[in-house]
Amino acid sequence: MIKYFDNAATTKLDSEVLNEMLPYLTENYANPSSIYSVGKMAKEAITISRMKIAEAIGANVNEIYFTSCGSESDNLAIKGIAYANSRYGNHIITSNIEHPAVLNTCKSLEAMGFRVTYLKANSKGIIDVESVRRAITPKTILISIMFANNEIGTIQPIKEIAELARREHIYFHTDAVQAMGNIEVNVRDLKVSALSMSAHKFYGPKGVGVLYVREGVRFKRIQDGGHQEREKRSGTENVAGIVGTGKALEIAVRDLDENSRKMRTLRDYYIENISRLISNIRINGDLEKRLPGNSNICFIGMNGPKLLEELDKRGICASSGSACSAGLFIPSPVLLAIGVPKHIASSSLRITFGKSNTLEEVDYLIKSLVEIVQ
Numbered sequence: 001m002i003k004y005f006d007n008a009a010t011t012k013l014d015s016e017v018l019n020e021m022l023p024y025l026t027e028n029y030a031n032p033s034s035i036y037s038v039g040k041m042a043k044e045a046i047t048i049s050r051m052k053i054a055e056a057i058g059a060n061v062n063e064i065y066f067t068s069c070g071s072e073s074d075n076l077a078i079k080g081i082a083y084a085n086s087r088y089g090n091h092i093i094t095s096n097i098e099h100p101a102v103l104n105t106c107k108s109l110e111a112m113g114f115r116v117t118y119l120k121a122n123s124k125g126i127i128d129v130e131s132v133r134r135a136i137t138p139k140t141i142l143i144s145i146m147f148a149n150n151e152i153g154t155i156q157p158i159k160e161i162a163e164l165a166r167r168e169h170i171y172f173h174t175d176a177v178q179a180m181g182n183i184e185v186n187v188r189d190l191k192v193s194a195l196s197m198s199a200h201k202f203y204g205p206k207g208v209g210v211l212y213v214r215e216g217v218r219f220k221r222i223q224d225g226g227h228q229e230r231e232k233r234s235g236t237e238n239v240a241g242i243v244g245t246g247k248a249l250e251i252a253v254r255d256l257d258e259n260s261r262k263m264r265t266l267r268d269y270y271i272e273n274i275s276r277l278i279s280n281i282r283i284n285g286d287l288e289k290r291l292p293g294n295s296n297i298c299f300i301g302m303n304g305p306k307l308l309e310e311l312d313k314r315g316i317c318a319s320s321g322s323a324c325s326a327g328l329f330i331p332s333p334v335l336l337a338i339g340v341p342k343h344i345a346s347s348s349l350r351i352t353f354g355k356s357n358t359l360e361e362v363d364y365l366i367k368s369l370v371e372i373v374q
């Protein structure tokens with residue numbers, strides 16, 4: 001049996017969610033734009049899912065847009081707002097620890113003439129609100145700062161940044177893909193302009209993203225086509241996926257307290273034991289402002305990919321946050337961005353706990369790591 005500790009990469013589809021999806025993958029395959037009854041039923045299923053999502057995050061139903069993934073939601077939010085507001089300014093503020101879906105979107109906007117400030121996170125991986133304030137110019141039209149980081153789990157001061165942005169009449173988008181299902185997210189309370197999510201990060205299906213855009217925010221579609229999603233995102237809807245997403249978020253919000261308590265317990269137990277049993281480690285990120293299921297530790301002197309290979313031999317799935325491109329080993333860009341030296345960053349191990357991990361699995365993980373490091 002596989003021991004899965006890579007819940008920041010993706011999560012297991014919940015069986016309750018699959019059951020809700022199945023009818024739309026089998027007997028009801030109608031196009032929700034069709035006017036006959038089964039088409040209307042498919043459309044109705046989308047509406048119900050939209051209501052569930054709106055309810056879960058404190059939004060109105062007409063503020064929810066379905067996309068194909070978290071990456072698309074980030075693209076649509078950032079490009080959509082940038083294109084629609086370019087006559088008011090061309091400056092965007094983001095951070096240097098964003099997901100590639102945000103970083104590379106900003107890079108491509110730079111190539112089109114937008115100017116982007118990449119704020120530096122501090123050594124714990126937190127963006128200082130004061131640094132956001134200092135970066136604002138009369139040309140700033142958008143701030144995009146992630147809710148929680150996918151590698152080191154740090155939680156950003158989203159409410160404070162949103163308040164600042166509101167006072168300055170600047171739109172504020174947050175990539176909340178890692179936050180959903182792990183911590184509370186309520187747009188009524190946070191007052192952000194736009195927020196991205198991805199279903200497969202909270203036990204929903206892959207290939208469905210959600211974008212919340214507050215009513216009144218000027219944004220432009222980036223994909224041309226039919227009238228779906230109130231003219232903002234063309235393409236025949238992924239009915240089964242959308243149904244699954246609504247159900248998955250409903251469950252995530254219902255079980256949030258229980259799941260986050262459980263993940264935090266396992267995570268703290270893991271860190272405590274690793275700290276006790278293995279010397280020469282470095283714990284990355286902030287210990288308090290952190291997702292309950294995230295741990296990121298450098299095993300100094302070890303080689304990250306080799307560590308993953310050894311864990312894999314023992315049936316353990318984990319991540320190093322690094323990438324191998326064209327045979328070249330590149331340490332985690334997030335760790336480098338917060339100032340971890342290259343030779344230490346290359347020994348990182350990201351263990352992300354999920355709602356179905358058990359204490360026995362964590363004991364097995366600890367035992368395996370001690371064995372490998374020795």
Ligand SMILES: *Cc1c(COP(=O)(O)O)cnc(C)c1O
Pocket residue numbers: 008009068069070071072074099101146148149150175176177178198199200201207208209
């Ligand atoms: C996974 C992830 C994304 C991308 O979501 P996809 O649905 O895989 O495209 C974006 N941002 C963060 C923070 C993520 O963790």
